[in-house]
Amino acid sequence: MSWFDTEKRQEDRRDPDSDDNREESEHQQEERRVAQRRQFFRVVYPINESPEIINLSAKIIDISVHAVKFELPAEAASKFNVDSRVELKIKFHDGQIVEGWGKIFQKRDGTGKSIFISIFEKEISSAVINKEQAYMLKNYPDFCRRIFKF
Structure with a gap:
C-alpha cells in the first residue's frame, strides 16, 4: 500500500x-x-490631509457611505447636539463636492475640540469612497499600513 x-x-x-x-x-x-x-468600509485620514465639510469648516476624521466622523472647534460645536439634523457639504481631494443631510448620532468633547458622528440620511456613493481609498493608498501608503496593519 x-x-x-x-x-x-x-x-x-x-x-x-x-x-x-x-x-x-x-x-x-x-x-x-x-x-x-x-x-x-471607512476611509481614515491623517490629520493634515482630510477632506473638509466646507459649510461647517470641519475636518473629517473618517468617512463611510453611511456616516462621517468630523471635528469642530468647541465654539462652533455648541450649535449641535445629539439628534440634531445637519447639512453637510463635503469637499473631497479630487475637488468633488457631495451635499447631503445627516443626523448627529454621537458627540464627544475634549481638549478644545468636539468630535461628532453624523449618519447620512441618504448614503453617499460607494464610488466616492472607493476613489478616496485609492487616493489614500496612492499618496499615504505608510499611513494606510499603520492604520490597517498590513
Whole structure:
C-alpha cells in the first residue's frame, strides 16, 4: 500500500467531532466576527490631509457611505447636539463636492475640540469612497499600513 492510497488517507483523517477541531472552528468563527464587525468600509485620514465639510469648516476624521466622523472647534460645536439634523457639504481631494443631510448620532468633547458622528440620511456613493481609498493608498501608503496593519 502506498502513502497516497485512498483507503490510507481515509484512515488518517481527523475526527471532525474531536475537541481540537471544535475549538479551532470556534476560534475561526470568532476571528471572522471580529474582522467583519463593521458593516461599512471607512476611509481614515491623517490629520493634515482630510477632506473638509466646507459649510461647517470641519475636518473629517473618517468617512463611510453611511456616516462621517468630523471635528469642530468647541465654539462652533455648541450649535449641535445629539439628534440634531445637519447639512453637510463635503469637499473631497479630487475637488468633488457631495451635499447631503445627516443626523448627529454621537458627540464627544475634549481638549478644545468636539468630535461628532453624523449618519447620512441618504448614503453617499460607494464610488466616492472607493476613489478616496485609492487616493489614500496612492499618496499615504505608510499611513494606510499603520492604520490597517498590513
